[in-house]
Amino acid sequence: MMAEKGLVGGLRARPIRATSSTWITTGNVGYGQGHGSANETSDERGGDQLSDQITLVDYLELGDDPHLVANECRACGARFFDRRNACASCGKTEFKRVRIAGDGEVRAFTIVSFAAPGVPVPFVAALVDCDGTSVRANLINVEADPDHVSLGMKVRLATYSLGEDSNGTEAIGFGFEPQEAHDNGK
Amino acid sequence: MANDDIWILGIHMTKFGKHPDLDVVDLAAEAAMGALDDGGVGIKDMGVLAAGCLMMASAGIGQQLQKQIGQTGIPVYNVANACATGATALRTVIMAVRAGECDMGLAVGVEKLSGAGLLSGGSRKSDDDTWTRHGRYGAVAPVDGRIGTETMPGVFAQIGMEYGHKYGGTSFELFARISEKNHSHSTLNPLASYSKAMSLEQIMGDMMIAYPNTRPMCSANCDGAAAAVIVSDAKLRTLDPDQRRRAVKVSASVLTSDPWEESCQVLPDVNTLTRNAAKLAYEQAGVGPEDLDLVELHDCFATAELVHYDNLMLCPVGGAVDFFESGATWRDGSKPVNVSGGLESKGHPIAATGIANVWEVAHHLRGEAGDRQIEGATVGLAHVIGLGSACGIHILEKAAG
Numbered sequence: 001m002m003a004e005k006g007l008v009g010g011l012r013a014r015p016i017r018a019t020s021s022t023w024i025t026t027g028n029v030g031y032g033q034g035h036g037s038a039n040e041t042s043d044e045r046g047g048d049q050l051s052d053q054i055t056l057v058d059y060l061e062l063g064d065d066p067h068l069v070a071n072e073c074r075a076c077g078a079r080f081f082d083r084r085n086a087c088a089s090c091g092k093t094e095f096k097r098v099r100i101a102g103d104g105e106v107r108a109f110t111i112v113s114f115a116a117p118g119v120p121v122p123f124v125a126a127l128v129d130c131d132g133t134s135v136r137a138n139l140i141n142v143e144a145d146p147d148h149v150s151l152g153m154k155v156r157l158a159t160y161s162l163g164e165d166s167n168g169t170e171a172i173g174f175g176f177e178p179q180e181a182h183d184n185g186k
Numbered sequence: 187m188a189n190d191d192i193w194i195l196g197i198h199m200t201k202f203g204k205h206p207d208l209d210v211v212d213l214a215a216e217a218a219m220g221a222l223d224d225g226g227v228g229i230k231d232m233g234v235l236a237a238g239c240l241m242m243a244s245a246g247i248g249q250q251l252q253k254q255i256g257q258t259g260i261p262v263y264n265v266a267n268a269c270a271t272g273a274t275a276l277r278t279v280i281m282a283v284r285a286g287e288c289d290m291g292l293a294v295g296v297e298k299l300s301g302a303g304l305l306s307g308g309s310r311k312s313d314d315d316t317w318t319r320h321g322r323y324g325a326v327a328p329v330d331g332r333i334g335t336e337t338m339p340g341v342f343a344q345i346g347m348e349y350g351h352k353y354g355g356t357s358f359e360l361f362a363r364i365s366e367k368n369h370s371h372s373t374l375n376p377l378a379s380y381s382k383a384m385s386l387e388q389i390m391g392d393m394m395i396a397y398p399n400t401r402p403m404c405s406a407n408c409d410g411a412a413a414a415v416i417v418s419d420a421k422l423r424t425l426d427p428d429q430r431r432r433a434v435k436v437s438a439s440v441l442t443s444d445p446w447e448e449s450c451q452v453l454p455d456v457n458t459l460t461r462n463a464a465k466l467a468y469e470q471a472g473v474g475p476e477d478l479d480l481v482e483l484h485d486c487f488a489t490a491e492l493v494h495y496d497n498l499m500l501c502p503v504g505g506a507v508d509f510f511e512s513g514a515t516w517r518d519g520s521k522p523v524n525v526s527g528g529l530e531s532k533g534h535p536i537a538a539t540g541i542a543n544v545w546e547v548a549h550h551l552r553g554e555a556g557d558r559q560i561e562g563a564t565v566g567l568a569h570v571i572g573l574g575s576a577c578g579i580h581i582l583e584k585a586a587g
């Protein structure tokens with residue numbers, strides 16, 4: 001159970017079943033109707049356990065317009081996707097949650113062909129510059145080969161399903177997909 | 187008159203490769219006794235021992251070694267600092283000697299890694315039965331492979347690609363040619379794990395690990411150990427002329443960690459801490475990159491070697507591709523880099539690496555490097571990076587006269 005659904009390639013514009021009442025596309029369309037509850041994933045650990053979706057990580061927020069969020073140091077502006085005891089840049093302790101731009105540019109990538117057991121390969125791992133904030137993610141909805149991925153490529157945030165757990169809760173992950181549609185045999 | 191100079195009195199590395207009949211302590215003992223012998227001293231002359239074995243970081247490798255070569259009661263520092271563990275052990279002894287706690291000490295790094303598979307890092311436990319948040323990212327499932335990669339070949343591939351994006355000029359072939367150089371160099375090193383030349387076609391056609399790094403462009407897992415005896419200037423002056431003649435001066439010993447940079451939370455920054463360490467090292471030694479006759483740098487992957495040309499200031503900022511294309515880093519070039527064959531062919535028994543690269547440089551400075559001797563070498567630099575991150579740099583100089 002909970003096998004990954006088409007992490008690399010093949011998902012573009014193909015709606016995948018999210019819950020009985022909604023559909024997710026992996027493009028920038030985001031969600032259909034009826035998913036207010038997923039908005040509350042942000043601050044409370046476990047607060048989203050009662051909804052039928054959960055984000056792969058705390059810093060992904062769903063809703064009408066899925067996006068990433070970061071903890072930004074109020075003193076120096078450094079941004080962190082994880083919880084920090086104090087700012088690694090300046091040592092201050094006050095943070096605010098900020099939204100990260102969904103459009104970005106690939107600053108570095110690799111195509112991983114050899115990974116730990118259980119990790120499907122090949123996949124494209126990348127460093128994406130989202131309007132000045134660096135984000136680590138897979139590139140999705142693109143062929144995992146050097147002919148289809150390039151440095152400087154414009155990409156945008158996209159979500160996908162990791163599958164449902166034994167309670168029927170669906171986990172939603174994220175990646176970045178090319179802004180310019182490839183034909184991909186479509 | 188004695189000064190606060192620090193010297194390498196004796197140094198030794200084992201053959202890197204497969205040692206199925208030797209355990210970790212055997213290897214450490216071979217290196218340690220070899221270094222003592224090379225320096226013409228014994229274990230009872232040592233005032234401090236620093237030892238590292240990253241895969242057995244909590245096992246007290248230093249004390250285990252003492253049981254085999256001499257339990258003299260001296261302070262032992264068991265150190266762990268990722269791939270900079272060996273350099274950290276060496277620097278620990280240098281600090282103790284410089285602080286005047288003793289006049290001689292022994293640093294040892296050892297690892298048994300053959301058969302360990304690729305140094306991939308990353309791990310994927312199977313998903314839980316229910317999505318439950320864990321850790322500082324609140325992840326409901328393992329993220330390696332889902333949110334980028336945690337594998338070393340993949341991380342360092344991106345580090346090389348990022349350099350290419352910033353300055354241009356990189357390609358799969360360019361990185362493969364760096365590997366071709368190191369494999370070619372290794373043919374002259376009898377202690378290397380792999381000492382076969384590889385053609386560009388062979389390298390590019392080999393198994394892809396993480397584009398653009400194929401298997402021969404990755405550091406080779408192997409067994410090995412290296413050790414060094416450090417001595418104060420005052421003590422060295424009391425030793426025999428032959429010991430003094432072969433002593434190699436440690437002109438700089440630097441260790442840095444990674445300062446915060448915007449993108450370091452998503453891709454380790456191996457650049458800033460290396461550049462910082464290099465600046466400090468050149469300052470301490472009173473030499474510049476133009477003075478270096480050879481450099482052993484941390485080519486854990488071919489993509490890493492390129493960025494360190496720049497980080498060590500062997501070339502102008504942004505000029506690493508042109509620098510390599512000029513042929514400078516081949517053994518007959520103006521700035522030979524990794525004439526040992528580097529980690530890609532000599533091998534990378536993690537904790538041994540940061541002393542083995544010092545052994546290589548010292549060997550040339552003593553004029554004892556045989557077929558691969560860089561003629562007339564008087565100054566050299568040894569560099570290691572451990573992800574996490576730690577950077578160790580040692581600059582070594584031939585004894586005057």
Ligand SMILES: [Zn+2]
Nearest residue numbers: 073076087090
């Ligand atoms: Zn701050």
